[in-house]
Amino acid sequence: MSHVFPRHSKSTLLTATGGDGCYLIDSTGRRILDCGDAAVSCLGHSNARVIKAVQDQVAKIAFAHTGFMTSEPAEALADLLIEKAPGDLDRVYFVSGGSEATEAAIKLARQYYLETGQPERRRVIARKQSYHGNTLGALSAGGNAWRRTQFAPLLIEMTHIAPCYEYAEKPEGESAHAYGQRVANELEEEILRLGPETVMAFMAEPVVGATLGAVTAVDGYYKRIREICDQYGVLLILDEVMCGMGRTGHLFACDYDGIAPDILCIAKGLGAGYQPIGAMLCTRHIYDSIAQGSGFFQHGHTYVGHPVATAAALAVVQELTEHDLPTRAGVMGDRLQSALELAFGQHPHIGDIRGRGLFRGLEIVASRETKAPFDPSLGLAGKIKKLALENGLICYPMSGTRDGKNGDHILLAPPFIIEDAQIDELVEKLSKTLKTVIPESTP
Ligand code: PLP
Numbered sequence: 451m452s453h454v455f456p457r458h459s460k461s462t463l464l465t466a467t468g469g470d471g472c473y474l475i476d477s478t479g480r481r482i483l484d485c486g487d488a489a490v491s492c493l494g495h496s497n498a499r500v501i502k503a504v505q506d507q508v509a510k511i512a513f514a515h516t517g518f519m520t521s522e523p524a525e526a527l528a529d530l531l532i533e534k535a536p537g538d539l540d541r542v543y544f545v546s547g548g549s550e551a552t553e554a555a556i557k558l559a560r561q562y563y564l565e566t567g568q569p570e571r572r573r574v575i576a577r578k579q580s581y582h583g584n585t586l587g588a589l590s591a592g593g594n595a596w597r598r599t600q601f602a603p604l605l606i607e608m609t610h611i612a613p614c615y616e617y618a619e620k621p622e623g624e625s626a627h628a629y630g631q632r633v634a635n636e637l638e639e640e641i642l643r644l645g646p647e648t649v650m651a652f653m654a655e656p657v658v659g660a661t662l663g664a665v666t667a668v669d670g671y672y673k674r675i676r677e678i679c680d681q682y683g684v685l686l687i688l689d690e691v692m693c694g695m696g697r698t699g700h701l702f703a704c705d706y707d708g709i710a711p712d713i714l715c716i717a718k719g720l721g722a723g724y725q726p727i728g729a730m731l732c733t734r735h736i737y738d739s740i741a742q743g744s745g746f747f748q749h750g751h752t753y754v755g756h757p758v759a760t761a762a763a764l765a766v767v768q769e770l771t772e773h774d775l776p777t778r779a780g781v782m783g784d785r786l787q788s789a790l791e792l793a794f795g796q797h798p799h800i801g802d803i804r805g806r807g808l809f810r811g812l813e814i815v816a817s818r819e820t821k822a823p824f825d826p827s828l829g830l831a832g833k834i835k836k837l838a839l840e841n842g843l844i845c846y847p848m849s850g851t852r853d854g855k856n857g858d859h860i861l862l863a864p865p866f867i868i869e870d871a872q873i874d875e876l877v878e879k880l881s882k883t884l885k886t887v888i889p890e891s892t893p
Pocket of ligand 1: 548549550552584655659660689691692693717
């Protein structure tokens with residue numbers, strides 16, 4: 451028995467011993483199709499270029515403290531990211547994962563307003579049913595009630611507006627555009643309610659991942675959000691930890707919306723799982739205000755800009771951009787959507803099949819007519835996860851019912867190298883799983 455402290459101590463975990471393209475291999479030699487528990491492995495599990503980059507960098511220099519030195523891969527990666535990044539994003543602060551990136555964003559926003567003489571700006575507005583990470587600051591921004599509840603007394607006070615969730619929340623008769631504008635305007639109402647002089651940032655995921663299963667905003671929503679932020683001097687922080695790095699068919703998810711944030715958080719696909727790495731990108735204006743002010747961003751971690759992690763990520767971004775893999779994610783994502791619609795489009799308990807690129811979600815409902823969720827005590831998400839794994843598939847089922855509102859969801863985020871045959875395999879394994887867990891005749 452190992453002494454590892456597993457997150458899910460009541461389930462038996464497999465031991466991963468190998469990886470081959472879209473497949474993970476366990477200690478019994480079984481091949482499991484990895485369709486993205488956490489939307490990390492965008493290049494699959496055996497990318498030769500990234501493996502070599504890691505090996506070469508370890509042999510050269512594995513660690514040099516960034517209080518003294520930067521490194522060649524960190525510099526090259528920052529330059530490449532900024533060359534591709536939208537808007538005025540100009541500086542990259544490296545961290546080790548998604549939660550560190552969103553924490554960094556919140557702290558940078560605060561420091562920006564302190565250093566520009568507006569100390570009263572300290573409030574962050576985020577959205578309900580969002581997830582921004584598991585450290586206390588990131589958890590405070592997240593609007594996912596069940597994840598927050600037990601830690602609530604320790605969290606920073608932040609307020610949450612409605613997400614843009616057309617399937618579940620748009621009233622019949624309202625156009626998608628009008629709905630998008632109306633929910634975006636909730637941001638303005640919240641800024642006015644709190645007092646614009648007290649609000650420092652609004653944080654959102656361009657495509658919601660870990661709480662709602664690939665919910666895209668309606669067209670025009672983010673343009674209106676950008677306008678409101680500009681009007682009230684509120685920084686726009688986009689959290690692309692899950693949906694960024696090509697997953698939605700664009701290198702940065704916000705490219706689809708035609709807007710740029712003041713601060714952008716990325717992780718997961720940035721290292722593609724080969725190394726733990728995240729990053730926070732900010733505009734030159736924000737960077738300058740600190741560089742010309744205190745000159746010190748108070749968010750140091752020992753491993754920021756780690757040479758091996760940045761070498762891996764540099765190779766990942768080179769792979770993504772040189773082979774135009776975001777476009778491939780868009781094309782294969784459309785195929786996946788069609789295959790899912792063919793398999794589940796008429797299923798009485800699949801209410802919505804959605805997403806963008808290779809970031810797809812299915813919403814499970816008791817009734818397609820009312821969109822009512824199943825009784826949470828059925829624990830559907832957990833059952834789907836377990837049985838899918840037994841059937842040789844890793845997917846990410848989540849229980850929307852834990853927030854007492856929506857149905858359960860299944861998030862699918864396969865590697866961008868997925869082929870047609872593996873899309874068929876994914877759909878077949880998912881069908882087999884759902885046939886057992888929620889037969890079409892389930893009352
Ligand atoms: N932000 C979003 C949108 C995420 O989906 C996640 C993780 O799922 C995080 C932040 C936190 O990232 P990490 O688990 O790397 O800390």
